[in-house]
Amino acid sequence: MAVGLYKLRCFANRIRSDQRSTWRQLSVEQALHLYLINKHHWTLTQAIEAAKTEFDLLYLLHHELLDFKLNEAESQPPKQWAHRFAPESDLYQHFEQQDPAG
Numbered sequence: 898m899a900v901g902l903y904k905l906r907c908f909a910n911r912i913r914s915d916q917r918s919t920w921r922q923l924s925v926e927q928a929l930h931l932y933l934i935n936k937h938h939w940t941l942t943q944a945i946e947a948a949k950t951e952f953d954l955l956y957l958l959h960h961e962l963l964d965f966k967l968n969e970a971e972s973q974p975p976k977q978w979a980h981r982f983a984p985e986s987d988l989y990q991h992f993e994q995q996d997p998a999g
Contacts, residue, residue: 966993
């Protein structure tokens with residue numbers, strides 16, 4: 898569950914860091930609601946109602962998060978944790994670059 902929540906925040910941060918929308922810095926929650934609005938053609942009210950918690954967002958964005966790979970900078974915190982386990986740890990499937998030792 899922790900990896901999913903971490904990936905959700907990284908996913909939101911990538912949306913937030915889109916340089917094309919320089920007029921407003923979105924919060925994590927706003928970025929995820931905006932993604933849902935664009936994906937499902939929902940209104941803001943519908944997006945807010947559907948995604949009241951981070952767990953709702955994990956459910957609604959399940960497929961996106963399965964396909965989402967953490968870049969090198971994003972992967973550092975979970976990699977530090979994963980190195981306590983065998984290199985074949987399930988965590989490595991979430992990284993763009995695999996463990997250099999593996």
